[in-house]
Amino acid sequence: MAEMLRESPYPMVSIAEATATIMAHTRPLASEEIETFSALGRVLAGDITSPEDIPDVPKSAMDGYALRAADGLAPRRVVGELTAGGFAEVMLAPGEATRIMTGAPLPPGADAMIPVELTTERDGLLYIQRELQPGDYVHVVGQDVRRGQTVLTTGTTIGAAEIGILATLGITRIPVYRQPRVAILATGDEVVEPGSPRPAGAVRDSNRYALMAAVREAGGIPVSLGIARDDRDVQRQAILHGLDQADVLITSGGVSMGTRDLIKPLLAELGTVHFGRIAFKPGKPTTFATIGGKLVFGLPGYPVSSLVSFEVFVRPALRALQGDASPFRPQIEVTLAEPIRPSPDRPEYQRIIVRYQAGRFTAVTTGSQSSSRLLSLRGANGLLLVPAGDTVYPAGSTLPALLTGPLIV
Numbered sequence: 013m014a015e016m017l018r019e020s021p022y023p024m025v026s027i028a029e030a031t032a033t034i035m036a037h038t039r040p041l042a043s044e045e046i047e048t049f050s051a052l053g054r055v056l057a058g059d060i061t062s063p064e065d066i067p068d069v070p071k072s073a074m075d076g077y078a079l080r081a082a083d084g085l086a087p088r089r090v091v092g093e094l095t096a097g098g099f100a101e102v103m104l105a106p107g108e109a110t111r112i113m114t115g116a117p118l119p120p121g122a123d124a125m126i127p128v129e130l131t132t133e134r135d136g137l138l139y140i141q142r143e144l145q146p147g148d149y150v151h152v153v154g155q156d157v158r159r160g161q162t163v164l165t166t167g168t169t170i171g172a173a174e175i176g177i178l179a180t181l182g183i184t185r186i187p188v189y190r191q192p193r194v195a196i197l198a199t200g201d202e203v204v205e206p207g208s209p210r211p212a213g214a215v216r217d218s219n220r221y222a223l224m225a226a227v228r229e230a231g232g233i234p235v236s237l238g239i240a241r242d243d244r245d246v247q248r249q250a251i252l253h254g255l256d257q258a259d260v261l262i263t264s265g266g267v268s269m270g271t272r273d274l275i276k277p278l279l280a281e282l283g284t285v286h287f288g289r290i291a292f293k294p295g296k297p298t299t300f301a302t303i304g305g306k307l308v309f310g311l312p313g314y315p316v317s318s319l320v321s322f323e324v325f326v327r328p329a330l331r332a333l334q335g336d337a338s339p340f341r342p343q344i345e346v347t348l349a350e351p352i353r354p355s356p357d358r359p360e361y362q363r364i365i366v367r368y369q370a371g372r373f374t375a376v377t378t379g380s381q382s383s384s385r386l387l388s389l390r391g392a393n394g395l396l397l398v399p400a401g402d403t404v405y406p407a408g409s410t411l412p413a414l415l416t417g418p419l420i421v
């Protein structure tokens with residue numbers, strides 16, 4: 013029977029060191045060209061410059077009359093009507109005006125327009141209430157977008173506005189970074205499929221399913237590797253199989269100090285373990301390795317540790333692999349609505365509900381912060397960064413927090 017180690021051979025690294033190490037091994041994946049209209053959530057792999065001026069011809073900014081500013085306040089003869097989509101064939105002569113609708117190209121000869129509210133029309137003559145300057149109420153060429161202008165930059169995540177901009181410019185295919193394929197392996201003799209009968213004492217595999225969802229939310233493509241027994245060869249095969257078909261491998265469980273915690277030695281044998289312990293709660297045994305240039309994250313088995321470690325260490329890497337120019341969650345200052353007790357020995361990321369109230373961010377925790385209590389993640393939209401220490405932070409004090417979900421009021 014294997015000896016139980018009394019002390020981890022892995023030095024304890026700080027959260028900042030762990031993050032820096034991971035990011036130093038993370039480069040954007042290759043790019044591919046895809047259809048603009050299915051690019052929601054993808055990250056641009058090249059700058060987009062406008063191939064044309066928008067608008068491409070001078071257009072009326074309002075409903076009214078196109079005319080020549082130089083005619084001053086003199087009444088004009090009204091000669092026809094222009095609607096959006098139409099084009100004037102004849103030149104507007106001095107002393108003439110034409111009815112024009114919003115978005116219609118200005119007729120040649122006209123250099124301004126006047127909104128209908130500032131006019132009266134009687135017996136085919138237009139009377140205007142104020143004098144105009146050339147260009148008044150005209151949407152000039154290139155006013156919204158100039159030809160050659162950079163409209164979107166590399167590293168931008170495509171949302172509804174970006175899709176609209178690309179559609180405006182007629183750009184129907186765009187370069188984006190490839191989405192990382194992320195293989196996920198659950199380990200543990202006690203772990204069973206959520207849909208199968210559960211022997212007494214066994215636990216259902218929540219980690220793999222939660223992590224697959226988290227991978228998808230981060231823009232990755234999850235690949236399930238199932239559950240591996242706590243057997244060296246079984247886990248070794250599963251890891252190799254995962255690396256064969258993915259850019260990133262995540263394992264759950266098997267990274268602690270027990271005799272059946274086999275992941276760390278396996279990763280060390282197959283590649284390089286960059287760290288195996290972080291001064292971080294929940295998730296001290298979180299491990300990071302590279303095998304043949306691929307990233308491997310050994311996450312702890314406790315459901316909260318697994319998901320919080322994913323959020324803090326894996327998610328930024330998945331965003332960076334996709335070329336996201338800002339792969340980290342925003343950090344804000346929150347005011348505690350209740351006292352917070354720190355962990356004496358490690359910085360702790362407590363799950364909180366952040367609200368924006370009366371001009372500031374307030375935070376309450378989600379209740380007991382035990383690593384086995386998955387309910388401590390329910391409804392959380394933030395992680396409170398609590399430094400290690402012995403003194404309770406009273407209600408009303410402020411601490412930094414990561415915003416991990418939409419703000420609520």
Ligand code: AMP
Nearest residue numbers: 198216217218219220265266312313314
């Ligand atoms: P380990 O890190 O392998 O020692 O696992 C620690 C504890 O996490 C186990 O005793 C289980 O209760 C729990 N656990 C491990 N794997 C999973 C999983 N895939 N889903 C839910 N809980 C798990």
Ligand code: MG
Nearest residue numbers: 199200265266
């Ligand atoms: Mg285990």
